[in-house]
Amino acid sequence: MDSDDPRRFLHPSTIAQIARLDLRARQVVEGFISGAHKSPFFGQSVEFVQHRDYVPGDDIRHLDWKVWSKTDKFYIKQFEAETNLRASLVVDTSESMLYGRGPMNKYEYACTAAACLAYLIIKQQDSAGLYSFGWEVKQAIPPRSNQRQLDAITKSLDLSRPSQQTAIRKVMRQVAESSPIRGMVIVFSDLLTDREDLFKALEMLRHRRHDVVVFHILDDDELTFPFSGMTKFEGLEEMPHLFCDPKALRQGYLEALEEYLVEVRRGLTRLGVDYTLIRTSDYLDAVLSRFLHMRMSDRASPVRR
Amino acid sequence: MFDLFVNPWSLIAGLVLVSVPVIIHLINRMRYKRIRWAAMEFLLKAQKRMRRKMILEQLLLLLLRMLLVALMGLLVGRFMGCNDSLLGTDKRSTSHIVIIDDTPSMTDGFRSESGATSHAFEQAKKVLVEQIVPAAAQATTPQSLELTVLSDLKTTRSFERLNPTTNEEIRSYLGAFQANPIRVSPVAGLRRAQELIATQGARDVGRVVHFLSDFRAVDWSEDGEAIKQAVAELTAEGVQVHFVDVAHPFRKDEKRAPLHNDNVGILELRPAKLTVARYEPLEFVLRVKNFGAQELKDVRFAIKVNGDENKGRSVIIPTLSGNAEQTARFELTFDQVGTEEAPLDRFSLVSATLETGENGGIGADNVRHAVVEVRERLPILIVEGRPALRDQKDGDAFYLKRIFTNVLGGFSWVDGTPRDLEQLDLTNFSFILLVNVPGLSETAVQNLERYVRDGGGTGFFLGPDVNPRDYTKLLYRNGEGVFPVPLPDQPSPELSAEELLARKFRILEKKLVLRDPDVRKHPALNTLYTDERGNLSVKDAEQFEKYFGFVAIKRYWPVQRLGKWRDDPTITELYCLPNDQPMSAYEAEIRRITDGLPVEDPEFSRAKEVLTQLRDQLRRTALSSEPLSTLADQLDRLLADQRNEGDAAEALLREVWSHAKMADLRTEATRLRDRVKFGNPLYLAKEFGRGRVTAFLSTAGETWTDWPSEPPGNASYSPVISAMGNYLSGGGADENRSVGDTLTWSFDPTQYTATVGRTFLTHVPAKNGGRGTDPNPAPRVDLKEQTMVAQGGKLQLVFGETTQPGAYLFRLTALRASPAGGQSSEIPEYRAAVFNTDTVREGDLRRVSRDDVQLLAPGAQLHSPEETDWLEKLKNKKTDWSETGWIFLLLFLVLLAEQALAVRFSHHSRASDVDAAAPSAAAVMHRLSRTAMVPDAETVAKSV
Structure with a gap:
């Protein structure tokens, strides 16, 4: 990477070096907005x-x-906007999120992304809350818009450790119940769970007219399966173990993965969920900016409820 | 099992190593990584889905790898294969005997693939130094080689211990050899091989005979049995016999005879006589054969005298059909005679050279030589029975002398007596005429016989003084002597004047009859009946024979056609008298034969008309008083065996006579025709030894005949006598010696000294037709002196050093009683013999078929230079697969397959390929992340 490139600090490996999540978030967000003419956050969104x-x-x-x-x-x-945006950041802290051989594992990446978004949201005076979940909601911070809320969110993310299986349906119900007002639900997860449950859960959210955004975070290894040599794969989240030659299985794995990804994308698109697949090696700023782009274009869409 | 490998221990190692891929596989299974994996769901799904395919692929790969190791094991273990298990088992040393054919046919040229011209002999050398010796040199046991060429079997070069150095020696030794003009039968080579083996003694060595030749069909058809025996003897002794056919095009494995090149060769260049007078035209016969199948046009031959084309001429044969012989005749005169200073100038070398280029074929047979001795005059000896009447018109030899001295130039007439025949050295005479000689003494007869046997010529003219008993007893000697026929006791009765007159008026009746149409080709007559190409010319003959109607033979010695002489093939009846019996003598026989004609036979209905007509004619003639010749003509027509051109009925009649049931009648009719047509013999020729004899059973003078004197009949006399002279002086000229033959001449020790001087005279035509550049085109090479061997009271000149085609001249020293006193003086005498390439055998380039070789030489193996399998056996070492490229190819293919499979099972993929194969959504993300797309601030604000 070129040393003059201002984005060099946004590389996952650079961000990973920043320990504190709030600082990370600032680094990312400020970094990618620094090139703009004026800060949108001081103009208010009240027209x-x-x-x-x-x-x-x-x-x-x-x-x-x-x-x-x-x-x-x-x-x-x-x-125009009289009311605050209520964004609930839902971060998957199940055991499967622990996987990752790069500078950040999926969980860390998810946390960083969530922190970034929280930072963005709070910076523009909207409220952001956090739900981290595994088998059930582990921590819940209701949406607020004050500066301290960001600290609370980052601290909470920092403290939580992935464990347990995912029970996304149960968790989403809890999230929905605790957010009576229509808002935005941003899910950070590897979605390695039962698809039916997933769809049901998100459908429930959509039913309550929440604007649902899913960041599907997968590790590079999971997408490319680059392993060789006899390997014992030990299943996380109580999945069985498998002893195999990964090269021989790669083709089949990739096929199954492709099917899964297609199924997820189709299912979520059908529900009107904003779906984004992210690799842990992707630059966060790029991911966020692309997301913002999409949001902007989608806002004009008459389909959105 | 272990015998099949050069390194059996490597095989065991290889077998052990085959398990390595399995072991590696097992070790790989034991040494594994652990990964805590989130996306287990897909992995399990893939495992479920790919399980069977995976196992198959893995197994296939494993097997390929095991095969790879197994092949390496074979390679290192040096697997020899299962066939040829005898290879390399001969622990003895081997003695190779190589016989290279260097006869003229080995110069059979061809253009090799590289475009260079080569010939079979070069190919033979190449096979030896590039195939046989290198193969034998690889053997682990000691190999020795004995090398000889067919033309010089006595010289054998031995090479001990074959290796690359000795191969170079052989190469340089062979470099000096050229194909030789000498023809030697392959049998001689095989016999020589046997001798060489015999001289090696009973040592326990392997013996291999290599015979490198061109395997011409003519050799094998002539000497087939001898070859068979020689090969059988060799193989019986345990000798391997390899025949290598080096002729082009190379023999394939076909059964038929292989192709061969076309060739044109001069079979013969024969002068009519060996000694000729200066400026006397001498006829030569050039016999040429086209051994190819293609017809050739305008084949030109240059005839040179002593290499000088200006003194020679050129002969063109307009059409030379395929596989056919053609004869051309031409005449030459010679102007160079020997002098005292240059006595050998008396010999003129005549060379015929094929000027028209030929495709392929051999060059040695395109040149042929003849040698002629030229003298100022040729002495002929005439012995007259009545010397008193010499040079008188009534004398016996008066007309002969006129012909030989006036009409024909070049003869010097020497009168002699019967006593001279006892004393003189007759060899100086071109021929001898005995005219009305009553009888000869025994010594004279012996001398005469020896003279004729050695190539001289003798003409007998009989007459009233002849003593028939002497002739029959001494000269005929029951067929053993020079005289061809026994004489009756009495000559024919004298004819009355009326009868003579009557005969004279029957001018249409020929008084001399050719005994057989075929004798027109006899050398004593052929100049009368044939044109310059040797073809019979019917018109000229008719014209010439017309004069026979005016000839009257009044008396003669009536020889009966009975007895031994009739079956002697050396005796030819040339002319006979017509039959002068009355018609009535044959009436009954004619009746019987005409009755027997199948006029009513439905099988011969087509010929019915002709047969009826001839039958009626014959019956009418038999009852008439017409001369017998009419009857003879009609019988000729009936028999239709004289090839009368233009007679339409002839074909029909011939068809009738060729039928089986007509055989008896035909024999009877032929006999009758011959009796009716031919009277007693008059003029006969006999070949005696190498010489020639003629006998004219009437007189040479006008005592008993008016043929020499009475016009117009005498017009035919001098041509016949001239032809006779040529015939008689041409004795000994027929000898067709081939280079390599041994010349043997015997001499009387009292008349010759034992020392013989020898000179070689030849002409080598310049290549590519260069003319006149050589200052001495016919050089004479002195071959030093030779001493004759005394054997059986004779001096024998045995000359076996004929190595090149050309004339070999000999200077003998004759002891003569000097005319002055009793002292004998030494007089040089010269003789010549010409040796040529054996075109008849060598020019025929047809090749023997493989079948015939197998039949005639059952134990021998026939190879071609393109075959290499048999050389493997010569190597006498264990050869294995590593020497062939196949195992490496197989190895390469297996490796290729292994790699291809391995790559296909993505065991060898690169990191970049991984990205490309990643799911589409991820790839899009990945690519987008690299495009550094930075959204503007407003967009970001609005989107959240």
């Missing part, structure tokens, strides 16, 4: 739409005093 008459009970903070001074009448200033 004036119209005035309406004051009715008792309205927050007097929204009174337009300039209009009152000229007309002696009370008008309420109405803005």
